[in-house]
Amino acid sequence: EAGVTQFPSHSVIEKGQTVTLRCDPISGHDNLYWYRRVMGKEIKFLLHFVKESKQDESGMPNNRFLAERTGGTYSTLKVQPAELEDSGVYFCASSPQLGSGGTSLYNEQFFGPGTRLTVL
């Protein structure tokens, strides 16, 4: 079974340009998450999709970031216009939806390899 994939693996752009990151979750996983790690700091949550709906976007830094998940399959994260502080590694993760009555907190998130974004 294929894991979570992300494209591109690395992107170098200039300040003011636009970049779109793509995440393909594991097939059948309803939950999709975006995280970001700025150099040397903790990995921070950006947002969470359940199928095509945004469940929680409390971590999105500002309105220069736009995430979509049309059709509930792959997701894109667009940064427009990019700023220097947007540089970092962007991770995508997915997990299956728990069945009704599920009470376990153990719902492992499967992470992609990340996209390293460098804004010059």
Add this chain to the structure above:
Amino acid sequence: AQKITQTQPGMFVQEKEAVTLDCTYDTSDQSYGLFWYKQPSSGEMIFLIYQGSYDEQNATEGRYSLNFQKARKSANLVISASQLGDSAMYFCAIRRDFNKFYFGSGTKLNVKP
């Protein structure tokens, strides 16, 4: 709010020795889950071990064990018999619902031959 603290930015351990990576957390929730992930130089995040807040026994997975001290709010990862392939970044994370993780800043472990 949830918070994870990893106070060791970098650590060295001799091959075949055991090493403990520290993790403390802050939460007011009674029900939560604690996770450890490994990130080798290739970049992928690999799940290692999970501890539920109501689990009475410390979690173990092969050479990995979690020293869970609920009253102290600590969830240290113990790696026994370190191997060169254990060199990587290690992240501790907390989860209190079926939703997002809160991660620490990570510990970079270097295993020396």
